[in-house]
Amino acid sequence: MKRYISILILLLLPVFSLAQSDTDKDQQDLYSLLFVRKLPEAKIFIDSRFLKSESRSRQIIGYVYLILYYKINDEQDGNDQLLKTLQKAQDIAKETGNEIDEAYVEYANTIYYQKINKWDLYIKSLQKSISIFKKRPHENFMLTLLYYSKLMNTEANPLENRNVTDYTLALKYALQSKNKFLISSGYNFLGGFYAYQNNTAKKYKDSAITAFNQSLKIAQQVQNSYVSKKLQFFYYTNIGSIYTNDREYSKALANYNKGLQLYNNDKDKFYLWSLFNNIGYTYALMQDNNLALKYYLKAESMNADKQITDKYKVKLYLNISEAYEKLRMLDKALEYEKKCKETIIALDKRLYDDNSKSLDTFYQTEQEKNILKEKNIAYKKYEMWYISAIISTVLGLILLFFTLDYRKKLNKRTTSLLESEKEKLHMENELSIMKQEQLQRQALATSIQLQHKNTFINELKVNMPKDKKLNHLLKDEQLIDNNFNTIRDIIQETHPNFFKRLNELAKNRLTNLDLKYAAYIYLNMDNMQISTALKVDPKTVSVTKYRLKQKLGVGKGQDLNTFIRTMKY
Numbered sequence: 355m356k357r358y359i360s361i362l363i364l365l366l367l368p369v370f371s372l373a374q375s376d377t378d379k380d381q382q383d384l385y386s387l388l389f390v391r392k393l394p395e396a397k398i399f400i401d402s403r404f405l406k407s408e409s410r411s412r413q414i415i416g417y418v419y420l421i422l423y424y425k426i427n428d429e430q431d432g433n434d435q436l437l438k439t440l441q442k443a444q445d446i447a448k449e450t451g452n453e454i455d456e457a458y459v460e461y462a463n464t465i466y467y468q469k470i471n472k473w474d475l476y477i478k479s480l481q482k483s484i485s486i487f488k489k490r491p492h493e494n495f496m497l498t499l500l501y502y503s504k505l506m507n508t509e510a511n512p513l514e515n516r517n518v519t520d521y522t523l524a525l526k527y528a529l530q531s532k533n534k535f536l537i538s539s540g541y542n543f544l545g546g547f548y549a550y551q552n553n554t555a556k557k558y559k560d561s562a563i564t565a566f567n568q569s570l571k572i573a574q575q576v577q578n579s580y581v582s583k584k585l586q587f588f589y590y591t592n593i594g595s596i597y598t599n600d601r602e603y604s605k606a607l608a609n610y611n612k613g614l615q616l617y618n619n620d621k622d623k624f625y626l627w628s629l630f631n632n633i634g635y636t637y638a639l640m641q642d643n644n645l646a647l648k649y650y651l652k653a654e655s656m657n658a659d660k661q662i663t664d665k666y667k668v669k670l671y672l673n674i675s676e677a678y679e680k681l682r683m684l685d686k687a688l689e690y691e692k693k694c695k696e697t698i699i700a701l702d703k704r705l706y707d708d709n710s711k712s713l714d715t716f717y718q719t720e721q722e723k724n725i726l727k728e729k730n731i732a733y734k735k736y737e738m739w740y741i742s743a744i745i746s747t748v749l750g751l752i753l754l755f756f757t758l759d760y761r762k763k764l765n766k767r768t769t770s771l772l773e774s775e776k777e778k779l780h781m782e783n784e785l786s787i788m789k790q791e792q793l794q795r796q797a798l799a800t801s802i803q804l805q806h807k808n809t810f811i812n813e814l815k816v817n818m819p820k821d822k823k824l825n826h827l828l829k830d831e832q833l834i835d836n837n838f839n840t841i842r843d844i845i846q847e848t849h850p851n852f853f854k855r856l857n858e859l860a861k862n863r864l865t866n867l868d869l870k871y872a873a874y875i876y877l878n879m880d881n882m883q884i885s886t887a888l889k890v891d892p893k894t895v896s897v898t899k900y901r902l903k904q905k906l907g908v909g910k911g912q913d914l915n916t917f918i919r920t921m922k923y
């Protein structure tokens with residue numbers, strides 16, 4: 355049974371933080387703080403540089419780092435805090451609608467799903483985050499961390515197998531990010547992959563050592579001394595493990611001791627605990643059980659540290675029990691074997707309780723999401739209805755506005771036309787009155803002229819001797835002067851249809867005398883003027899006008915004079 359602790363698996367335990375871009379110094383500095391587990395400083399950095407930022411996208415990144423902080427710190431209520439923080443990030447991402455924010459939230463989801471062992475959801479969120487970041491330039495830093503997360507969870511995730519493509523892609527993005535920290539880690543991961551293969555095929559040993567050596571070379575170039583020292587520590591631990599597997603124990607111990615010199619005073623006890631366990635395991639293989647037990651017990655003295663979980667304690671207790679058994683200290687061997695079993699039971703119970711609680715919280719959250727989703731669907735339906743109603747109302751108002759405006763313009767135009775028509779009619783009426791007055795004057799003048807001629811002719815008849823030929827000529831002259839042609843022509847100049855309309859109303863029953871009367875009435879001549887013009891008695895005029903009224907069909911209550919003057923031609 356392999357009971358030494360591989361540093362590779364825990365190499366980047368805190369590598370759940372993200373950089374929004376390859377040039378985001380704040381993210382890279384925060385990443386370094388979490389990597390070397392300077393948690394108080396990291397918490398202050400998260401608050402000051404991210405959560406208090408005015409940028410909502412920046413706040414999301416801060417919450418992602420805060421989720422990582424809770425995971426690393428592993429406090430008693432860490433799961434609840436982690437979930438609440440995740441929900442805050444999700445809410446802001448929905449608010450911004452920014453795809454890159456969604457990518458960060460999906461990565462935060464992987465931390466939570468990993469915590470509750472929901473590996474199918476973990477893979478789904480991881481792939482979605484990777485697909486988004488691949489579309490963006492200058493996100494190699496981010497893509498490197500995503501692949502590192504995938505590589506670190508290969509052993510824990512039953513749905514994933516070790517795949518050299520993932521290791522080479524991780525290294526590719528690390529090199530493109532130009533971050534020496536990530537590049538050194540990338541070579542360390544690749545070396546770990548070959549070292550794992552070396553357990554079954556010795557040909558991978560050289561590839562593993564080459565990758566680890568490159569990792570050391572880059573680690574020595576990292577400016578942050580804490581990060582540089584920790585990366586070099588990983589190198590010596592992992593290269594020592596290769597020599598342990600190949601039973602080159604002296605080389606293994608030499609590298610382990612170099613690691614101790616780098617890391618002996620570091621407060622991060624987990625890696626020192628791992629190194630003591632590995633040294634003890636190497637001495638056990640060398641059959642030096644006393645030295646093996648010595649280093650195992652050094653590791654056990656650090657078990658109180660919360661980074662040393664029950665999973666790792668089980669391996670250590672098995673190693674200690676085996677060492678005591680080989681030293682013939684059976685009581686101690688049984689004691690640690692019992693501790694091992696108790697720890698396994700406690701571990702199973704804790705995992706069960708944690709998973710149950712996390713799953714309850716998860717399903718409760720999912721239920722709340724579903725309820726919210728249903729509400730959103732209902733809201734969207736109402737929203738569409740309201741939008742349609744508003745659009746219809748607006749269109750109706752616009753149509754009403756244009757209709758009213760059109761009617762207003764039409765009414766204005768109609769009013770203008772009516773005013774023009776009214777003015778035209780008024781002018782025509784005045785012109786007609788003027789023409790009637792003119793015609794009346796002409797008719798009177800003609801009538802006076804006729805009267806004068808008739809008087810003159812009558813005097814000639816009396817004073818001159820009787821001559822038949824002369825009398826005949828005078829009679830013809832009088833008839834000609836009495837002819838109605840002159841007055842008729844005057845009226846027809848103004849109203850060509852005047853006499854035609856009279857005949858239509860009287861059904862062609864009018865005589866020439868009737869037409870004369872109508873003409874004189876049209877010219878606004880009274881009975882005396884008509885009697886003078888026609889040389890008839892005024893009573894005759896009244897009688898003739900009465901008959902004319904009957905022929906024209908004028909009612910009893912109507913005035914003949916008004917009827918003729920206002921008649922439509």
